């Protein structure tokens with residue numbers, strides 16, 4: 001999982017809170033689990049936030065014994081986790097390396113690509129730590145341009161894959177047809 005917001009984990013349970021994918025394992029950044037299991041963070045959250053915490057907790061419970069945590073190693077051959085904190089504490093991208101062009105599945109680095117690429121300092125309400133999210137966004141955008149990575153995200157707009165190009169002030173998105 002890139003992170004545990006409801007639009008990313010919402011399909012893992014059925015209506016009775018039972019796990020949907022019986023042979024699946026969940027792989028998460030340890031800080032992501034720590035955040036959602038933290039009672040202090042739960043208390044600080046508003047009602048909507050508390051609903052998110054409950055969903056994560058029910059999901060981790062339903063998949064108990066099938067959850068493992070990322071370390072600095074590859075998940076599988078040529079699939080490398082990339083910690084991209086800020087949107088959530090354990091927000092993680094996955095770099096799928098190939099000899100020619102590599103693919104970075106970057107989760108929720110942006111929600112409104114046209115705005116946040118032109119102005120990478122713009123954060124969204126759902127960014128848990130807006131300052132850290134901004135720093136991460138700026139760093140990974142630069143990296144994506146330099147390495148000519150293909151980007152896949154969950155809020156990229158019209159198409160699933162794109163390149164990032166640098167502009168005079170900021171960046172722009174170039175969807176791959």
Ligand SMILES: [Zn+2]
Pocket residue numbers: 003005087108126
């Ligand atoms: Zn999110």
Ligand SMILES: [Zn+2]
Pocket residue numbers: 005007008108154155
């Ligand atoms: Zn999302």
